[in-house]
Amino acid sequence: MVTHPFDAISDAEIRLTSKVIKDSLGATQKPHFCQIDRLDPPKKDMIRYLEAEKAGKPLPQISRITYAYFYLGTDFYKSLVNCTYGHVITTQKQPEGVVGPLVWEDVAAIEDLLNVHPLVQAEIKKLRLPPSIKVVCDPWIYGTDDPKEKRLLIQCYMYLANASHPESNHYSLPLKFSPVFECLTRKFVRMDYLPSGVDEKFVTETQPWTKFPFVEYHPDLNGETPRPLKPLVVQQPEGPSFKIEGSKIWWQGWEFYVVPTAREGFAIYDVHFKGRSVIYRLSLSEMTVPYGDPRPPYHRKQAFDLGDSGFGTTGNTLKLGCDCLGVIKYLDCSVTDSKGQPKLVPSTVCLHEQDGGLLYKHMNYRTGGAVTARRREFVAQTIATVANYEYVLNIIFDQAGEIRIHVRATGILSTMPIEEGLTVPWGTNVGPMVMAAYHQHLLSFRIDPAVDGYQNTVVFDDVEKMPAGTNINPYGVGFVTKRSFVEKPGYVEQSPFTNRSYKIINENKINPISKRPVAYKVVMPARQMLLADENSYNNKRAHFATQQVWVTKYRDNELFAAGEFTNQSQNDTGLKKWAYRDENVRNDDPVVWATLGFTHIPRVEDFPVMPVETHEIAIVPNDFFDKNPALDVPQSTQSFNKSEYYPEASSEGSCCKSSL
Amino acid sequence: MVTHPFDAISDAEIRLTSKVIKDSLGATQKPHFCQIDRLDPPKKDMIRYLEAEKAGKPLPQISRITYAYFYLGTDFYKSLVNCTYGHVITTQKQPEGVVGPLVWEDVAAIEDLLNVHPLVQAEIKKLRLPPSIKVVCDPWIYGTDDPKEKRLLIQCYMYLANASHPESNHYSLPLKFSPVFECLTRKFVRMDYLPSGVDEKFVTETQPWTKFPFVEYHPDLNGETPRPLKPLVVQQPEGPSFKIEGSKIWWQGWEFYVVPTAREGFAIYDVHFKGRSVIYRLSLSEMTVPYGDPRPPYHRKQAFDLGDSGFGTTGNTLKLGCDCLGVIKYLDCSVTDSKGQPKLVPSTVCLHEQDGGLLYKHMNYRTGGAVTARRREFVAQTIATVANYEYVLNIIFDQAGEIRIHVRATGILSTMPIEEGLTVPWGTNVGPMVMAAYHQHLLSFRIDPAVDGYQNTVVFDDVEKMPAGTNINPYGVGFVTKRSFVEKPGYVEQSPFTNRSYKIINENKINPISKRPVAYKVVMPARQMLLADENSYNNKRAHFATQQVWVTKYRDNELFAAGEFTNQSQNDTGLKKWAYRDENVRNDDPVVWATLGFTHIPRVEDFPVMPVETHEIAIVPNDFFDKNPALDVPQSTQSFNKSEYYPEASSEGSCCKSSL
Missing domain, CATH: 3.10.450.40 (Nuclear Transport Factor 2; Chain: A,)
Incomplete structure (x- = not known):
């Protein structure tokens, strides 16, 4: 199959990249690779390509460019390679102190x-x-x-x-x-x-171990008797409703590309619904996990799970009938090993449909007649294991033009020793002599919009009371929205009590019904942001995590909220730079960065493996269409869904006697 | 089957109630009934009953008491009837101006x-x-x-x-x-x-109609070609994992009662998980829907959908293979007609299981070994149609001790006329010459907790930075929680930026692992509350809707946040009274009232039928168990789940050609 510019890096491109770099360095140099992936095509070129593709015209040629991070000794380098023509574009030694993401071969060696x-x-x-x-x-x-x-x-x-x-x-x-x-x-x-007492001073010499119980999660070890549970099988007898060709997916009016990447897990490109453009690129851009235990050396526990590791490189191999149900398409991710050879992370992205409950219903009480449509969803899922924690990332499309970013945190708490009988105010004891420190998970999602075209504006609408007792509002019930425009890069504060909503609008396209600009809104809950002190490294390195909504002006290769190199970084070289440039973003090419955060105060129930904690951002059409775009979804019927009545006889069984 | 004190009112009880009232009034009086239902048993008696039941001891007798609202002419009465002994306890004429919920026979007559x-x-x-x-x-x-x-x-x-x-x-x-x-x-x-212009003065005389298009939702009328969608069938070949006897349900360690009621749709009682008490009673207590269009007479659009109508009386008859999937048990609701005869609302509550994605996962990166459990959920669902709007209420139980209140708003916007070419700042034009005013949906959920017993305390925990630059926090990364106790009735403000979390704790039971009181937390998003002016009737009648979290001290028959009679009420006679009593609620019998609100700024896509808008409250164990209580959930396997690979061949089909 011909490579599309959005397609993931191929094994051949990984080999070619490392080979031309090695050739350029000479035989005596032994580069130690830590990441190779393709760069995004320049957006300007790519827009021309997509337009030609849609018009059925000859396609402009776009070179496949890759980047490689590698060490020579302890010196850290970045190269760019043109894979189309097979040559190194540039190789740059990075400043002292700049280092790359961890390579799991090094971790294993340690x-x-x-x-x-x-x-x-x-x-x-x-x-x-x-x-x-x-x-x-x-x-x-x-x-x-x-x-x-x-x-x-x-x-x-x-x-x-x-x-x-x-x-x-x-x-x-x-x-x-x-x-x-x-x-x-x-x-x-x-x-x-390590301190194990109530302050930083309580540090003991290593003592002989005294026996105490493990808290185990594995079914072989946890001592639990599996509870009875009967199967719930999702069947798609006529197959799925989606089609895939290469990286491109068609489903229920949607068209987009899903592309595994080493750093982000996957990215979504060129999203259209019902023939209209919505998003150019959507991805997780960074996550930082700072811990709140102040005692050295725990103060150094601040992970950047994309920049320091990579969601693709730490991606799980998803298993049929385990991580999702139904008819599943799996995508692999190719990453580099330290020698520059491709290493497969098989089945690390799964694509499938799921039932999402009711999409809409109305019952006419006069006739009893009802229209009911169920919400079918298309899910692109990846799961990354970053040492102890698992992150489940779903990008979910529905039938009414909505996209949901759905994150589940699970896995195992990162734990510290604690003396018997003690508690600390920055952590929860989750087992005998084991404490899990309070921490935060702060994820930045990058939304590069294309709402009916690439010229967009970010606004926020607050809902305000009208003055009471006036001619127009004699009874004091009126309220209206007030719109503010984002003219320059920067952040917008959350404001849940004014119902603040963020919208990406196209000022050049007016909805014929509402007479307002077409828009998609970004819906996210108000959250506590980074708690670390302003002067702390935690804060300086993760400036992106101090606010929930950022806007920048698009530039090529600005993808990662905390900057390109986060491992042992001293500064956020991402939003901290890009969001303070003095330039116009209104009716231009703005990028929205949404920080989804949660302060995790561990509960005992989170150990030894944590039930999912779920967080969402929704990207929702708002006066984009001229009516509900899901009126063509087939009605929900028994002939289609084949449900069953509860078998009254089975209630005689004795399996469920009261445990009270 | 013997009646349990929690059981719903029976047809015989409705008949008996109206009969003894009619008998007591004499043959010349023709009562016009608007609601008959059973009262909750007094809690003190009921606790004794439940304890005897659990101990297998003789059960104390608890009379079945019903209430009836009825009119004699235009006078409004309330009677209490003892159905066990078949006599009227009391009949009271209500003060002038107090009226009952609307009777649909009256609505139809109008x-x-x-x-x-x-x-x-x-x-x-x-x-x-x-x-x-x-x-x-x-x-x-x-x-x-x-x-x-x-x-x-x-x-x-x-x-x-x-x-x-x-x-x-x-x-x-x-x-x-x-x-x-x-x-x-x-x-x-x-x-x-009705005003149809930009202010209250633009009112025209009725003019001859000029033709313009209907915006239709019904598949017969909407002009849409149904999109191709393939079936996704939920099968439970071995039947469901739950058991029902009467009103009682056993599922995955949970035991509770689901009881349809005329006013609330249904209520949940006596919730236990793994043999331990969590909640005494859980229900929707009220919903108000005030509109923000200030122009008379629209200022009078403020519905109280429980008190003015009733979620049981307006409950939909749910259909197999339509409103939920899988193996379904349906419950009916019996309400009264205006004559005092039972009227069945069939299948208005459905009970079923669903797959909820991953419950937990951990993959050991050293071995590749993974534990994965899927989250099976038990759902109690009802759908009420209050004229134009539908509300889908789900109470969802998971396998790890969590309860979720999940609400979906759908149906049709309540609309106003608007002149061609005009827009107004308090509404959205959603079709030709039709405007949908901004409004709010404010739902109060009543949580009567029983966390390891009936003596509970409500607290809230904020997360605060530690002072930086101290010996204990030299790097400025530390943060801790600060606990506040609710000692008296009242409200607690939302505070998302301090990660405020509300917990119902039992101060008398300490978790052996964390050394903290056992607790369940109530998780809800920060929301804009009632916008109407403090001096407006909208505000006075729905004081409950001005705050998100209320605490009162339990008293029998205090179930409804805005008071018993809301129709044309002038004051909130619920929380506005109960939350200002000077009494102790700490380590006592507190009730938590959680307001879930959303300000609905209609979008064009919400018309002619609205894709669901979803809102949730979660009730989550927090140091209640001594470890993850779901370790005994069977592992997720293909032999159990029977999924399928995407059929690569089918991608050759030509059905999904690009629409671009």
Whole structure:
């Protein structure tokens, strides 16, 4: 199949990229690759391409450009490669202190090293562990606390686990020492001893281990008897209602591209509904997870899960009949290994339909006649495992022109040791002698709109009372909306009590019915933003996380809210730069960045594996169409849905006796 | 089957209630009934009953008490009847001006009357309608604007519709005159002429009708070609995982009662999970829908959909394979007709299971081993049609101890006429010469908790930064929670930016792991509350809608947030009284009232039938259990779920050609 400019990087392109870079460096240099992916085509060129494609005209040629991050020794480089012509465009050594995302081969090597490193082993020896207990390490990215630190470091949080089962939950038994290593040279840097008391001073020497119970999640180990549950099977006897060709999907009036990427998991491109353009590009742009435990070294726990790791590189291989139901199409993601060879992350994006309850209903009480349509949804899903946590990212399309960004956080809390009988005000004890610190998850979604074209404006509407007791409002019941225009880049504060709603409008297209500009609104709940002090590194590195709604003017390659390189960064080089440029964004090419945040105060129920916490942003047509665009959805009927009555006889069963 | 004290009113009880009342009044009196239902048993008695039931001890006898609202002439009465012993307990004439909920027989009678009433017909005649066009009336409750008004009035909003089809959408053609009738005597009161311009003064005499298009939703009329959609069938080959006996339901560790009621749709009682008590009673308590169009007579558009009508009395008859999928159990609701005879609202509550996506997942990146559980949900659903609008109320239980109140608003906008070419700042034009005014939906949910017993406390926790630069917080990253206790009745303001969370705790039960009191938290989004001016009737009648979280001390028969009688009320006689009593609620028997509100700024897409707008409150265990209570949920597997791969061949089909 011919490559479309939006298509994901191919294995051949990964090989070609690393090969031309290696060739350009000469045989003596051994680059250590940490990420290779394709760049987005320049938007200007791509718009011409899409227009030609839609018009059935000859397609302009757009070169496939890739980027590569790699190390030579401890020096960090970025190259751009033209894969169409097979040459290196540029190779730039990055400033000292700028480092790339973690490579899982390095992480694994550090884990292996700990098993033999004499200083670590000496510390472990002090525990006097029985053979039934093993030591497990979670290598953590090393959050910035020192501007002079230039090395790529790894902080190793150490745990115990049941040696007899590979899925024993080490997070239930955190140890109190934490070696720090240099990632690339594997050099031991320092042994940190972890506070386990009510303040930063309570640090003990490593003591012999005393037995206490594991809190296990795996069914082999958790001691639970599975509860009876009967199957609920989703069948699509006539197949799915969507069609896929290459990266392009057609479903219920929608057309768009779903493209796996190493950093974002996947991106969505060129979204149209019923033949009209809505969005040029939609993606998760960054997530930061700062922890609120103030005691060193925990203050360094601030992950940037896209920039430091990558949602594609940490993507799960999704399994049929497990991570979603029905008829499923899977997409793979190709990433690089450290040698520059392609490594497959199979089935890391799944595409499928689901039932979303009622879409609309009206019953005429005079006749009893009802119209009822169910809401079928199309879901693009990926799940990333960033060490302890899982993030489930769904982009959901409905039949009425709505797009929902739906995020579920699950997985395992990152834990700290705590002395028996103590509690701390910045964490929850979630098991015996194990504490989970309060933390935040702050996700930035980048919405590059194309509402009936590329020339758009961002506005926000507040709802305000009308003055009471006037001629027009004698009874004091009136209220109206007040519109504000975003003229320059910057942020807009949340304002739930004025019902503030954010809209991306096209001032050049007026809805013939409402006489207002066509629009899509961005609906998101008001949330607490980044709590870290203004002068903290946590704050400086994640300026994007201090506000919920940002607007910038589009420029190519500005995709990541905290900037391109976040690992051990000292500053947000993304929105902190782009949102303060003095330029026009009204009736221009604005990009909206929406921060979905949640402050996670762990509950005991979140351990040893956390029931999902769900958060959403909705992107909803608002005077975009001239009526409900889902009137053509077939009515919901029994002949189509084939439901069944509850079998009254089965209520005689004795399986469900009261447990009271 | 023996009646349980929680069971819904029976047909026999409705008959008995009206009979003993009629007997007590004597043969000459003809009571005109508007509502009969059972009262809740006194809580103190009921707790003894439930405890005896759980212990298998002899059950105390609790009389079945019913209430009846009825008119004698235009006087409004309330009686209490002891159905166990078959006698009237008390009959009280209500103060002048207090009226009951609308009876649909009266509404229908008014609609019929309009078809013959000379003054109305004279007005209609001026329209010079062709036979293809008919007049339709939506009788509206008459929102209070005059303290001297004592009559039960109906405001008739008039529309045109296609005479050749019974489901033609009259809301697309509102007329400009609106007769007011006395409901009980059917007397004509006044003809209101509706403003259709930019201010209150633009009122025209009735003019001959000029043709313009209907905006139709019904598939017979809407002119749409149904889009291709393939079936998605939910099958439960081994039957459902729930069991029902009478009103009681067992499902996945949960036990509770679901009881249809005339006013609330249904109520949930005595909720336990895994043998532990969570909630005594859960219900929708009131909803008000005030409109923001300030021009008389629209200022009187303020509905109280429970108190003025009733969610049970306006409940839809749900249909198999239509309003929900899978294996469905339906419950009926028995209400009274105006004669005191039972009238069945069949299948108005449905009970079923659904798949809710992932419940939890963790993948061990070292081994690739994953645990994955899907979230099965149990849903109790009802749908009420209050004239133009539909409300879908779901109470959803999951497998991890969580309860979700899930509301969907759909149906048809209540519309006003507007002159061609005009727009108004308090409404959206949604069709030719038809405007939908801005309005609010403010729903109060009553949560009567029983968190590990009946002695509970309401608290709220805010998340606060720790001071930076101290010994304990040198890097400025620390944050902690601050707890506040609700000691007296009142309200608590929403505070999303401090991550304020509301918890119902049991101070007498400490979680052995976290060392904190066991708790359930109430999670709800921050919302704009009632916009109407403080001195307006809209505000005085719906004081509950001015705040999102209220706490009162439990008293029997305090169930409805705006008070017992809302129709043409001049004051909120519910929370406005109960939340200002000077009494202790801490470690006592508090009731939580949660207002879920949304300001509805109509979009063109909401017409002629509105895609659902969804809102939720979650009630979530928080240090209630000693670990994730769903570890015993079976793992999600293909052998259980039977999904299928996307058939690659089918992508060759030509059905989905680009519409671009």
